[in-house]
Amino acid sequence: MSEVVVEYPVPTVALVRINRPEARNALNLAVREQLAAAFTAANETPDIRAIVLTGDGSAFAAGADLRELQALDAAGALARRAPDLMRPIAESRKPTIAAIRGFALGGGFELALACDITIVSETATLGLPEVGVGVMPGAGGTQRLTRLVGKHRAMLLALTGRRLSGVQAGQMGIASQVAPDADVLPTALAVAGEIAALPPIGIQLIKEAILRGADQSLDAALAFERRSFQFLFATEDRAEGIAAFFERRKPDFKGR
Numbered sequence: 001m002s003e004v005v006v007e008y009p010v011p012t013v014a015l016v017r018i019n020r021p022e023a024r025n026a027l028n029l030a031v032r033e034q035l036a037a038a039f040t041a042a043n044e045t046p047d048i049r050a051i052v053l054t055g056d057g058s059a060f061a062a063g064a065d066l067r068e069l070q071a072l073d074a075a076g077a078l079a080r081r082a083p084d085l086m087r088p089i090a091e092s093r094k095p096t097i098a099a100i101r102g103f104a105l106g107g108g109f110e111l112a113l114a115c116d117i118t119i120v121s122e123t124a125t126l127g128l129p130e131v132g133v134g135v136m137p138g139a140g141g142t143q144r145l146t147r148l149v150g151k152h153r154a155m156l157l158a159l160t161g162r163r164l165s166g167v168q169a170g171q172m173g174i175a176s177q178v179a180p181d182a183d184v185l186p187t188a189l190a191v192a193g194e195i196a197a198l199p200p201i202g203i204q205l206i207k208e209a210i211l212r213g214a215d216q217s218l219d220a221a222l223a224f225e226r227r228s229f230q231f232l233f234a235t236e237d238r239a240e241g242i243a244a245f246f247e248r249r250k251p252d253f254k255g256r
Contacts, residue, residue, distance in 0.1 A: 016039065
C-alpha cells in the first residue's frame with residue numbers, strides 16, 4: 001500500500017494523505033519522496049487549483065522517522081534530501097492547505113509551516129521537539145516559524161521543544177483556523193473549494209506577492225504587487241469577473 005494517497009474529492013482539489021498509521025505517519029525517505037511527487041504532479045495538472053495535505057485521526061505527521069536518523073553519521077545527514085524534497089510543497093504555485101489532527105511534530109510541524117493555510121484541530125499537538133534527541137529542526141522549522149511568530153516565540157518553542165495544543169497554535173497565529181476534530185478536514189476541503197472557484201491566475205499572483213513581499217523592502221514589495229495587479233488586466237478572468245458582477249451571476253473562471 002502506498003504511504004501517500006492522492007484523492008480528488010472534487011475535480012479541482014487534490015487531497016494528499018500521508019498513509020503510514022502504524023508509525024503515526026512519521027516521515028521516512030519514502031514518504032518524503034512520495035509527497036514531493038504528489039505535489040509536483042498536482043502543480044503540473046491544470047485542472048487542480050488547490051491542494052489539501054492531511055494525515056489521519058491520530059497524527060498529521062509525528063516527525064521524522066528516528067530509525068532512519070539513528071543510523072546516520074554527519075556525511076549521511078549532509079547527503080539527506082529532506083530539504084530538497086520539501087521544495088515542491090513550500091514552492092507550490094497552487095495554494096496548499098494543511099488539515100491537522102493529532103500530532104504534528106518535528107518534520108510534521110515543518111510540513112505544516114511550509115503550507116499556505118493551516119486548519120488545526122483544537123486537540124492537535126504541535127511542536128519542534130528535535131532538541132530533546134540531540135538534533136535540531138532541519139527542514140525549515142527555525143526559519144519559517146520565526147517568520148511566522150517572531151524571534152522570541154520561535155526561540156521558546158525550538159530551544160525547549162515545548163508542545164502546543166491546537167488552541168494555543170491558534171492564539172499564537174500558527175493556525176489559520178482552529179476547528180473541532182471532526183470538522184478539520186471538511187473545513188480544509190471547504191476552504192480549498194472556495195479558493196478553487198476563484199480565478200487561478202489571480203490566486204497564484206496573490207500567493208506570490210505575499211510570499212515574495214515578506215522578504216523584501218516595503219517599496220519593492222509594493223512595486224511587485226502593483227505590477228501583478230496591472231498584469232491581471234490582460235486576463236480573460238478579469239473581464240469575466242467584472243462582467244459577472246454587473247450581470248449578477250456567478251463567474252466562470254478559466255485560468256486565462
